[in-house]
Amino acid sequence: xxxxxxxxxxxxxxxxxxxxxxxxxxxxxxxxxxxxxxxxxxxxxxxxxxxxxxxxxxxxxxxxxxxxxxxxxxxxxxxxxxxxxxxxxxxxxxxxxxxxxxxxxxxxxxxxxxxxxxxxxxxxxxxxxxx
Amino acid sequence: xxxxxxxxxxxxxxxxxxxxxxxxxxxxxxxxxxxxxxxxxxxxxxxxxxxxxxxxxxxxxxxxxxxxxxxxxxxxxxxxxxxxxxxxxxxxxxxxxxxxxxxxxxxxxxxxxxxxxxxxxxxxxxxxxxx
Numbered sequence: 502x503x504x505x506x507x508x509x510x511x512x513x514x515x516x517x518x519x520x521x522x523x524x525x526x527x528x529x530x531x532x533x534x535x536x537x538x539x540x541x542x543x544x545x546x547x548x549x550x551x552x553x554x555x556x557x558x559x560x561x562x563x564x565x566x567x568x569x570x571x572x573x574x575x576x577x578x579x580x581x582x583x584x585x586x587x588x589x590x591x592x593x594x595x596x597x598x599x600x601x602x603x604x605x606x607x608x609x610x611x612x613x614x615x616x617x618x619x620x621x622x623x624x625x626x627x628x629x630x631x632x
Numbered sequence: 633x634x635x636x637x638x639x640x641x642x643x644x645x646x647x648x649x650x651x652x653x654x655x656x657x658x659x660x661x662x663x664x665x666x667x668x669x670x671x672x673x674x675x676x677x678x679x680x681x682x683x684x685x686x687x688x689x690x691x692x693x694x695x696x697x698x699x700x701x702x703x704x705x706x707x708x709x710x711x712x713x714x715x716x717x718x719x720x721x722x723x724x725x726x727x728x729x730x731x732x733x734x735x736x737x738x739x740x741x742x743x744x745x746x747x748x749x750x751x752x753x754x755x756x757x758x759x760x761x762x763x
Contacts, residue, residue, distance in 0.1 A: 517664035518686035527660055532740060533648035540747035544760075555649035579760035588760055596748070603744045606737060609663060613734045616671035617727070629675075629710035629719055 517612065521605035523598065525571045530556055531564050535573065535591070535599050544577065544590030565589060573598060648743065652736035654729065656702045661687055662695050666704065666722070666730050675708065675721030696720060704729060 526535060533554040538545060545553075551561050568574040573595035577588040591599065657666060664685040669676060676684075682692050699705040704726035708719040722730065 514683045515686040517668045517684050519660055519664050522660045522663070524660060527658070529650055529653045529655060529658055532653070533650050536740070536743050536747055537648045539744060540750035552645045553648050555646040576763035577760040578763045587763065599744070600748060603741055603748075606741050606744075609667070610734055610738050610741060612667050613670060613730070613737075616667055617731060617734075619671035629708040632707035632709045632718065 519605065519609060521601065522609070523602050525567060525573065526599060526602045528564070528567075530554060530560060531568060534561075534564055534568065535595070538574065538589065538591045539596070539599060541590070544588040547587055547589070550589060568595075650736065650740060652732070653740070654733050656698060656704065657730060657733045659695070659698075661685060661691060662699060665692075665695055665699065666726070669705065669720065669722045670727070670730060672721070675719040678718055678720070681720060699726075 526532065533556075534550060537550055537553040541549075547558075547561065547565075550556075550565075551558065554561065556564070565574060565576070569576055572592055574589050575592050575595075577590070579586055579588060657663065664687075665681060668681055668684040672680075678689075678692065678696075681687075681696075682689065685692065687695070696705060696707070700707055703723055705720050706723050706726075708721070710717060710719060
């Protein structure tokens with residue numbers, strides 16, 4: 502296929518592939534859970550996380566299982582008073598992977614700002630018709 | 633359930649729910665497609681997008697259909713030389729929604745940096761045992 506000169510696609514192959522956006526972390530609810538856990542070094546109880554992330558029990562459980570399976574989050578059981586409780590906290594490697602992910606997210610934001618600045622949608626499209 | 637005093641979950645309810653992270657835009661591949669289109673006001677051809685985002689034909693088609701359905705992207709048909717070609721570009725409202733989304737993403741990055749700074753994972757967990 503003929504290349505359009507102005508897109509510069511050849512030189513920028515894969516430029517916006519964002520390989521570093523780990524899908525386990527990128528999911529919206531899990532992003533909130535990880536951000537909540539990032540500042541609570543001692544971990545958070547299920548209900549704390551539920552309130553911070555505004556998730557249902559079922560959704561929160563499901564996402565915590567994915568995060569635990571991926572070894573981003575570790576689960577601890579303990580007693581608080583007479584109640585058996587469960588505590589969730591970031592693993593050391595989870596903290597590292599989350600920081601790496603946030604670095605990629607920063608580059609997404611920087612890319613978007615730069616690309617939006619370059620493009621303004623005013624030019625008419627001569628010779629093309631809506632599909 | 634008893635609240636842990638140090639989590640501050642009560643005052644920060646929903647703080648990390650990230651309602652503004654539009655799921656249509658947040659998907660990793662679509663994020664790349666929208667960033668690519670943001671600077672190309674005249675639109676991009678299918679193969680340009682494919683190269684920029686390193687996607688297969690099938691995946692790219694599928695994501696463009698979702699973006700078009702959500703009225704973020706518009707599709708134009710035209711001839712370049714003797715070839716029938718298809719051009720994709722951001723709609724005006726798509727550009728606006730993408731900019732809004734990037735604003736939310738910036739707050740995610742700022743939250744994460746702040747929360748990671750607050751938390752360092754050194755404190756031992758007395759009285760809890762791994763699940």
